[in-house]
Amino acid sequence: MAASAATYKDRQFLAVIGDEDSVTGLLLAGIGHVTEPPESQRNFLVVDSKTETSEIERAFQNFTQERKDIAVLLINQHIAERIRHSVDTFTDPFPAVLEIPSKDHPYDPEKDSVLKRVRRLFGE
Amino acid sequence: MSGAVGREAVFPTRQSLGLMKNKLKGAEIGHTLLKRKSEALTKRFRDITRRIDEAKQKMGRVMQIAAFSLAEVSYAVGGDIGYQIQESAKQARFRVRAKQENVSGVLLPTFESYTQDGVNDFGLTGLGKGGQQIQRCRETYARAVETLVELASLQTAFLILDEVIKVVNRRVNAIEHVIIPRTENTIKYINSELDELDREEFYRLKKVSGKKQRDVAAADAEILAARQKAAEEQAAHPEAVEKEEKETKDVLGEDEDNDVIF
Numbered sequence: 001m002a003a004s005a006a007t008y009k010d011r012q013f014l015a016v017i018g019d020e021d022s023v024t025g026l027l028l029a030g031i032g033h034v035t036e037p038p039e040s041q042r043n044f045l046v047v048d049s050k051t052e053t054s055e056i057e058r059a060f061q062n063f064t065q066e067r068k069d070i071a072v073l074l075i076n077q078h079i080a081e082r083i084r085h086s087v088d089t090f091t092d093p094f095p096a097v098l099e100i101p102s103k104d105h106p107y108d109p110e111k112d113s114v115l116k117r118v119r120r121l122f123g124e
Numbered sequence: 125m126s127g128a129v130g131r132e133a134v135f136p137t138r139q140s141l142g143l144m145k146n147k148l149k150g151a152e153i154g155h156t157l158l159k160r161k162s163e164a165l166t167k168r169f170r171d172i173t174r175r176i177d178e179a180k181q182k183m184g185r186v187m188q189i190a191a192f193s194l195a196e197v198s199y200a201v202g203g204d205i206g207y208q209i210q211e212s213a214k215q216a217r218f219r220v221r222a223k224q225e226n227v228s229g230v231l232l233p234t235f236e237s238y239t240q241d242g243v244n245d246f247g248l249t250g251l252g253k254g255g256q257q258i259q260r261c262r263e264t265y266a267r268a269v270e271t272l273v274e275l276a277s278l279q280t281a282f283l284i285l286d287e288v289i290k291v292v293n294r295r296v297n298a299i300e301h302v303i304i305p306r307t308e309n310t311i312k313y314i315n316s317e318l319d320e321l322d323r324e325e326f327y328r329l330k331k332v333s334g335k336k337q338r339d340v341a342a343a344d345a346e347i348l349a350a351r352q353k354a355a356e357e358q359a360a361h362p363e364a365v366e367k368e369e370k371e372t373k374d375v376l377g378e379d380e381d382n383d384v385i386f
Contacts, residue, residue: 011220011222012216012219012220012221013216013219013220014216014218014219014220014269014272014273020206021191021194021206022191023206023210024194024205024206024209024210025190025191025193025194025261025265025268026265026269027209027210027213028194028209028258028261028262028265029218029262029265029266029268029269030216030217030218030239030262030266031216031217031218031269032209032210032213032214032216033213033214033215033216034213034214034215042213043216044210044213046206046210071220071222071235071276072220072235072272072273072276074272091283092283093233093280093283093284093287094233094280096235096276096277096279096280096283098272098275098276098279100183100187100272101183101184101187101188102187102191103191103194103195106184106188107180107183107184107187112180114176114279114282114283115176115177115180117286118173118176118177118282121173121286
């Protein structure tokens, strides 16, 4: 429902789950943030072929549910594919989950969970 | 259809009829207002979906350009800078703040990106070589992230609007299919009860006036009978009256006496 001010007032960071190139580029843009020690939580996760799906899942849950300072979560589409269920079931307005293309995987609008909803709403 | 909705538990009085009529009027006003709200929101919603579609296309292009500039960086630096950058990221320079926008009573948050001044984690990155490429890459990515933030706020607005439109439509339908028929039913019920009462009252009045008429007729008949009786009595003894009349004849009146002849 219409979110009250408190739910998004403190949200000021972007988070990213992506392959190394995407994360590097986005960090260069200056979105990287590490919280104060002792937690020292990073707001980014680099995923490569060796990363376990459970770890991606955990990071996704952490960014979407536990951390209250993240406004937008960027996730590479091919990684979102790996945790498609979690991405599709997450329907809260905050944080906004955004699927972005990566260097090796061009953007496919058919797989995007939001665009899928758009298509469903317009009965296509 | 309307029979299944039932009616509200009210006493069929004129007061509650007035209340129900007011309620019906209110419900109709609310229905049109909500319908209009829903239409306004849907218009906005379609606008947003169209913009999301466009922004997604744009994002694809922008990210492609950004990835290319990153490739330039790794070519210029001559090695992988990913690890270095990940380790030196401490404070976010690029942040967003949320603002509210009011669309027909629905507060839609929009993200607005801003850069925190004085924070630069990558001051030394590319010091040896490729500094220029890195600078350019940073600018490209900053623009890309701006596009992404714009898209994110559109998407958030989309999700919230979707939810709100559903709620509003549910309310419109509830008013249209439940509240209005039920109130109409109640009004019909109260009217029929009141008509029934009216008929009863009319019948009662008729009865009362009938009784009164009968009473009056009886009284009239009595008086008439009494008069007749009196008239009959008069007819039975007319001489008495006559005699009396004769007795009271004025002897000294104008009537001349017959001459007396001896």
